[in-house]
Amino acid sequence: MDGSGYDVILWDWNGTLLDDSLYGLSIINSMLRRRGLPEPSREEHGRLFDFPVILYYERLGFDFEKEPFEVISHEFVDTYFQNVNSCVLREGTVEALGQIRDLGIRQSVLSASRQDNLERMISDYGLAGFFDELLGIDSIHAPGKSGRGCDWIRESGIDPARVLLIGDTMHDAEVAAEMGIDGWMIEGGHHPMNRLKETGCPCFSSLPKILQALAESRSKASPL
Structure with a gap:
């Protein structure tokens, strides 16, 4: 689906918004x-x-x-x-989150980080106000990100076709597929662009490029 149809964006955290x-x-x-x-x-x-x-x-x-x-x-x-x-946010993170919020798209974080660690990091970086939900997991051994996402889809009742996951690894594309939602990939994190392209998902070089794609798709869908 193009960006005009997304009601919710799920952000990965490590490597996607946090440049770690x-x-x-x-x-x-x-x-x-x-x-x-x-x-x-x-x-x-x-x-x-x-x-x-x-x-x-x-x-x-x-x-x-x-x-x-x-x-x-x-x-x-x-x-x-x-x-x-000591890590910084990916360049343009605060601006991107603010502009997406202004588009009327809700935002949450889906992460393989343990829930309490995720909540602490989001708070420490001053981003809590941008997100409706922080979806971490119960184990630091990271087996359950897709399961957490699938549980959230089922419990929320949100149409999967109206949810977009943005991440920096091939695993994020796999998680999106298991959840039945779209995935967009961004380079500069844990996986290079050549591996991200293997997923078949749209791939972007930066957050401004993602914002541009969202804005353009919404503009095309708007009536004259």
Whole structure:
């Protein structure tokens, strides 16, 4: 569906609105360094990154026979929150959220972040007023983003055809498909443009480009 028909936009958080991909990679590389494992470049990270994150960790060489996945996952999350406030919002985030709100489109966040962590981050960055709902998950091990989204669709009663998910990974496209909604992809996060294009979803280089697409589609649908 074109942007004229969307009543709700679901935003991914990490890598989409919060520019934290390089910060997360720096933590991963410090963890790998302590274990004597190779450290991926940003390009390699973009090729290897995946959900569920256990697949990503396996590709990086973590040995779950020596250390359980839960231990490694907790190490990453604990380190991440020590200095996450050093990350900045993606360029144009506040302006984009404000303009979309002015278009009369409701906005929420759907994230693989744990619910309490998501709420704290949105508050810390001063964005709570833009969103109707913050949809996080109950486990830091990130198995349930699509399930959370599907539950929300079912419980809200919203027509899936009128909901758009915007994210920065191929997994976001998969989540949108499982929810039965449209997905738009934005580069500059965890997956590069060439991987995003493999999803078949519309792909954009920036938030202003997304705003332009939404505005143009609404303009075309408006009566003369």
